[in-house]
Each structure stands twice: as structure tokens, then as C-alpha cells.
Amino acid sequence: MHPLYGTTAVAGIGMCQYKRGSSPLPEQGVLAKAIRIACAEAGLDTADIDGFVSYGDDKNEPVRLMPTLGIKELKWSSSIWGGGGGGIAGAFGLAASAILSGQASAVIVFRALVEGASGRLSAAVMAHHLNDHMLAAGLVAPAQICAIRANRMYEHHAVPKQAAEELVRASYFHGARNPEAVAYDRSLDLDAMRNSRWIAEPFRLFDCSRENDGAAAFLMVSAERARDLNKQPVYLLGCANGAEKGWGDLLENDDEQLYPTTGFRPIARRLYAETGLSPADIDVVQLYENFSAQGVASLIDHGFCTYENVAEVVKFENLIAPTGKLPVNTGGGNFAQGFIHGIGTAYEAVKQLRGESANPVPDAKLCLLAGGPGAPTVSSAIFGREIP
Amino acid sequence: MxxxxxxxxxxxxxxxxxxxxxxxxxxxxxxxxxxxxxxxxxxxxxxxxxQAMRGTIFSWTRTWHRFGFTENIDLPFISIVATVEGCGIRLLGRLDDPDQIDPVIGENIYGKIGATRVGERDIPTIIWRRG
Structure with missing residues (x-):
């Protein structure tokens, strides 16, 4: 069995989310608060945290959190490379690596984003990639790059645009029923969605995730230790991170077959091989959707459907809890739960497996977390309520 | 410069x-x-x-939102990925779009060198046209 399989667990979670530009605390304060909530749930003193992992160029260097959390000794601080959300699932694998190799024992996985401190996320992501080739073409935002990829997927690979709308509707359906979601108690006006303003064709406003202020934190410990803490453990069963030849930061010169994908083919292959699981085993998916088309492409990459049958699988009725066969983004996802660089998708993965989701999937045992699609480096993970 | x-x-x-x-x-x-x-x-x-500035459209987007750094490009504008004839290298560029006709993947294009003003700089840019 792969060393990551069921050997570490999430023992506590905390999330604080606000409308963009309206955080009541500075970024570090919000982050520290989320970490305290996660540790309080687990019954672990924040002084005993000894490691941190983040992704997406988070600006909060862990050593600076030591005073406010009263940490005695920092033994591990690291981050997944890449400016986008591709590293979110990989962050859990990195935390597990620290724990399994004995380099740390109580590791916080986190992401914090408050506009006043970190600026606009879209600008930060692009600052990571921008060069004169892109500036000259007027391609300066993730929405535009993802739009170009989406047009190729729709036009050349004949993926129906309707699938993207079904995915957006499912996210808003769940968000409307989740008290922690920005879209809580609001129904989605289909006409308003379909006629919302163009951003970059084929994307209208409602095809795009929109940023929030906030932070989320996850306490990871060994599986054995998690069983002695207060909360039901949610086990990490597998995690894969990376890119294959012909994919990456290539000025759009990716391999032609990989171009319309979101980079997850090698990740999914490894994840399923190393866990012995398959798409049919997954009860619920938390899908990072920066943009609607990339969410659909991510589902294809992860083997839930193909270019040929995507229209039959990615349907609203099929994507919603509790009745759909492939419930996706049961907290509302980046579109409707909120967008703190995707960390809310991981939060919902844990909530769902603990039976605490606002949109529970009956008897959900396994949850796939798919990281930011289309990033040069991407990652995914599978979490379990038990170790199958 | x-x-x-x-x-x-x-x-x-x-x-x-x-x-x-x-x-x-x-x-x-x-x-x-x-x-x-x-x-x-x-x-x-x-x-x-x-290389000759000839090729085909690999993919495209038409931008309507005013993103930072695009202040000197009239909205809407089309950005393309162009496959250069012969070598197969793909370049990022812009497509002249006077009549707002949607590009088609595989469509033939030819380029002329222009510039894109970003901040205080003029970046040399291939402006592609259909044909």
C-alpha cells in the first residue's frame, strides 16, 4: 500500500470568510483566528503546532505566526510551487510527508487572502506568469487564458457549452442551502446568469469565480494521533501533484491533445493507481472551478466522463445532493460558497465526510478534492471517512 | 527602450x-x-x-472586461494563439477584429508587426489579420 494511504488525517478545520474588501481583521489576524478554530475543535493547544504548509504564493510566512499562536518550536514550513490554485490538494500531501517522515507532528495547511494585504488574487496569480508575450497579446488575467483554452475545448473537441451551465447551477443550488456560503438563501436567476456581461468569450460573469476575503486552516496529524483527538478524523487516502511532459508554463505550446485538458490526466492516473480506487468509488467531488469550462474539463480529466458522454453526466440533477449520482461542490464551490483561492473546497470535503455538510450526501465515505484546473502544476487528493 | x-x-x-x-x-x-x-x-x-508571418488560428478569446495593463487596447479585442506555418510554433498575438466576426479555429491568417502600449512601453506585437 502507498505510504500516504490512510496514515494521516485532518483533525480540525477552521474557516473565516468575508465579502471582498470587508474583512474585520488584517490578513494575519484572520488566519490566526481560523487556525485557533481548527485547533480548538481538535482539542490541541496552538502552542503545539510545529509545521505549516500553504500554496499559491500565500504571503504569510509561517514563522511570523509564532507569536500570536504561542508556538514553541517551528519544525517545518513549506509551500507548493505555483501562483494558482493548482497546489491546494498537494498541500495536504506535503503536510503528510512532513508528518510521515517525522519532521513535524501537527501541521497546519492554510490559505489566507485579504485584499488590503495581498491585493487582488487574479493580479497576484498573473504577476506569477506575466511576460511580454502575454502583455502584447492583451492576455493579462486568468479568465482570458482559461477562455482561450475553453474555446478550443468547445469548438475543436465539441464539448457542449451547456455542461458548464449545469455545473454553475449545481454550485449555486448548494450555495443557496449552505449558511456559510456567500450565495446563501439566494436563488440563481437563470436569465440574469445567461445574460450577464461578457468578461472574455466564452465566459460571462457567472462563468467566473469571484474573490472573497478570509482564511481557512486544517490541522493535520498522524492517523493514530487523530483518533485520540476530539473530532472524527478525515483520512488522507492519496494525493498527487505535478505535471507531465507537454504541459505547463509553455506560452500555450502545450501538446495538442493536452491543450484543452486541465493538466489532471497524470494526476488522476497516479491518484487512482496509488489508492486502488476509481471514479466509480468516489461518493462526492469538491471541484476547484476558477471558471466553468475548467470545472467541466477537470471532471473529464478525472475520469468521471469523456468528451463523448459529458452532456449525459454533467447535468444539474446528477450533480446535486442528496439525489444526484455525482454530487459536486456540495458547499457551493468557488462560485457560490466563496473563493479564498479555493480553500473552501477542501473545507467542504472535510465537512461532508464528517456528516456536517449543509447538503449532506447520504453515507458519503470518499471525497475527491480536485485542485485548481489549468494551472501549470496541479494536484488532487482523495479523503475518506474511514480507511477502506 | x-x-x-x-x-x-x-x-x-x-x-x-x-x-x-x-x-x-x-x-x-x-x-x-x-x-x-x-x-x-x-x-x-x-x-x-x-519565418513568414503566416499561420492559422489555434484558439482565441474576445475580451470585453477592462483588465489592468490593457488600458491602451480598445475594447472589445481578440487575442489569439497563432500556429506559425512551417515550424508549428504557437505565438500569442492579437487579431484585427473591425467587424466583430468570431474567428474559426484553423482559419488562415497573416501578420504585420505593430505594437502594444503597456504603461510607458511599446511592446512589439504581431497583429494578425484573416486571409
Missing amino acids: TIYDGADAPYWNGLTEGRLVLPQCACGDWLWPAVSQCGTCGSENIQWLE
Whole structure:
């Protein structure tokens, strides 16, 4: 069995989310608060945290959190490379690596984003990639790059645009029923969605995730230790991170077959091989959707459907809890739960497996977390309520 | 004026002089993004060869939202990925779009060198047209 399989667990979670530009605390304060909530749930003193992992160029260097959390000794601080959300699932694998190799024992996985401190996320992501080739073409935002990829997927690979709308509707359906979601108690006006303003064709406003202020934190410990803490453990069963030849930061010169994908083919292959699981085993998916088309492409990459049958699988009725066969983004996802660089998708993965989701999937045992699609480096993970 | 010092400096200097030049390794591979050494054969013998500004549309988007850094480009505008005829390298560029007709993937295009003003700089840019 792969060393990551069921050997570490999430023992506590905390999330604080606000409308963009309206955080009541500075970024570090919000982050520290989320970490305290996660540790309080687990019954672990924040002084005993000894490691941190983040992704997406988070600006909060862990050593600076030591005073406010009263940490005695920092033994591990690291981050997944890449400016986008591709590293979110990989962050859990990195935390597990620290724990399994004995380099740390109580590791916080986190992401914090408050506009006043970190600026606009879209600008930060692009600052990571921008060069004169892109500036000259007027391609300066993730929405535009993802739009170009989406047009190729729709036009050349004949993926129906309707699938993207079904995915957006499912996210808003769940968000409307989740008290922690920005879209809580609001129904989605289909006409308003379909006629919302163009951003970059084929994307209208409602095809795009929109940023929030906030932070989320996850306490990871060994599986054995998690069983002695207060909360039901949610086990990490597998995690894969990376890119294959012909994919990456290539000025759009990716391999032609990989171009319309979101980079997850090698990740999914490894994840399923190393866990012995398959798409049919997954009860619920938390899908990072920066943009609607990339969410659909991510589902294809992860083997839930193909270019040929995507229209039959990615349907609203099929994507919603509790009745759909492939419930996706049961907290509302980046579109409707909120967008703190995707960390809310991981939060919902844990909530769902603990039976605490606002949109529970009956008897959900396994949850796939798919990281930011289309990033040069991407990652995914599978979490379990038990170790199958 | 910007001094280009990356592996793709000859590309930018070429555009400034009115020519499109792209890098080919002695082994025959075209290397893009530009690198200093070929990843296939290990050779550092890389020649920058002039290419005709002809090609096809690989994909496109028409931007309507005013993103930062695009202030000097009239909205809406089309950005494309263009496959350059012969070498197969894909370049980012802009497509002249006077009548707002949706591009078609595979459509033939030809380019002329213009510029894109970003902040206080004029970046040489291939502006593509249909035909």
C-alpha cells in the first residue's frame, strides 16, 4: 500500500470568510483566528503546532505566526510551487510527508487572502506568469487564458457549452442551502446568469469565480494521533501533484491533445493507481472551478466522463445532493460558497465526510478534492471517512 | 527602450527590426518557449531562422472586461494563439477584429508587426489579420 494511504488525517478545520474588501481583521489576524478554530475543535493547544504548509504564493510566512499562536518550536514550513490554485490538494500531501517522515507532528495547511494585504488574487496569480508575450497579446488575467483554452475545448473537441451551465447551477443550488456560503438563501436567476456581461468569450460573469476575503486552516496529524483527538478524523487516502511532459508554463505550446485538458490526466492516473480506487468509488467531488469550462474539463480529466458522454453526466440533477449520482461542490464551490483561492473546497470535503455538510450526501465515505484546473502544476487528493 | 536579455531576446530584437525569427536546434526541433539548450538532444547549437508571418488560428478569446495593463487596447479585442506555418510554433498575438466576426479555429491568417502600449512601453506585437 502507498505510504500516504490512510496514515494521516485532518483533525480540525477552521474557516473565516468575508465579502471582498470587508474583512474585520488584517490578513494575519484572520488566519490566526481560523487556525485557533481548527485547533480548538481538535482539542490541541496552538502552542503545539510545529509545521505549516500553504500554496499559491500565500504571503504569510509561517514563522511570523509564532507569536500570536504561542508556538514553541517551528519544525517545518513549506509551500507548493505555483501562483494558482493548482497546489491546494498537494498541500495536504506535503503536510503528510512532513508528518510521515517525522519532521513535524501537527501541521497546519492554510490559505489566507485579504485584499488590503495581498491585493487582488487574479493580479497576484498573473504577476506569477506575466511576460511580454502575454502583455502584447492583451492576455493579462486568468479568465482570458482559461477562455482561450475553453474555446478550443468547445469548438475543436465539441464539448457542449451547456455542461458548464449545469455545473454553475449545481454550485449555486448548494450555495443557496449552505449558511456559510456567500450565495446563501439566494436563488440563481437563470436569465440574469445567461445574460450577464461578457468578461472574455466564452465566459460571462457567472462563468467566473469571484474573490472573497478570509482564511481557512486544517490541522493535520498522524492517523493514530487523530483518533485520540476530539473530532472524527478525515483520512488522507492519496494525493498527487505535478505535471507531465507537454504541459505547463509553455506560452500555450502545450501538446495538442493536452491543450484543452486541465493538466489532471497524470494526476488522476497516479491518484487512482496509488489508492486502488476509481471514479466509480468516489461518493462526492469538491471541484476547484476558477471558471466553468475548467470545472467541466477537470471532471473529464478525472475520469468521471469523456468528451463523448459529458452532456449525459454533467447535468444539474446528477450533480446535486442528496439525489444526484455525482454530487459536486456540495458547499457551493468557488462560485457560490466563496473563493479564498479555493480553500473552501477542501473545507467542504472535510465537512461532508464528517456528516456536517449543509447538503449532506447520504453515507458519503470518499471525497475527491480536485485542485485548481489549468494551472501549470496541479494536484488532487482523495479523503475518506474511514480507511477502506 | 526595453533591453531584452532572456533566451527569447532574438525574437524581440527581430520584431523590433521588422522580422519574425524563431529558434531551431541543430537536431531539427523547434524550441518554444525559447531555451538556451535543447531538451531533446542537449545541443546548444540553436539557430534563429526567419519565418513568414503566416499561420492559422489555434484558439482565441474576445475580451470585453477592462483588465489592468490593457488600458491602451480598445475594447472589445481578440487575442489569439497563432500556429506559425512551417515550424508549428504557437505565438500569442492579437487579431484585427473591425467587424466583430468570431474567428474559426484553423482559419488562415497573416501578420504585420505593430505594437502594444503597456504603461510607458511599446511592446512589439504581431497583429494578425484573416486571409
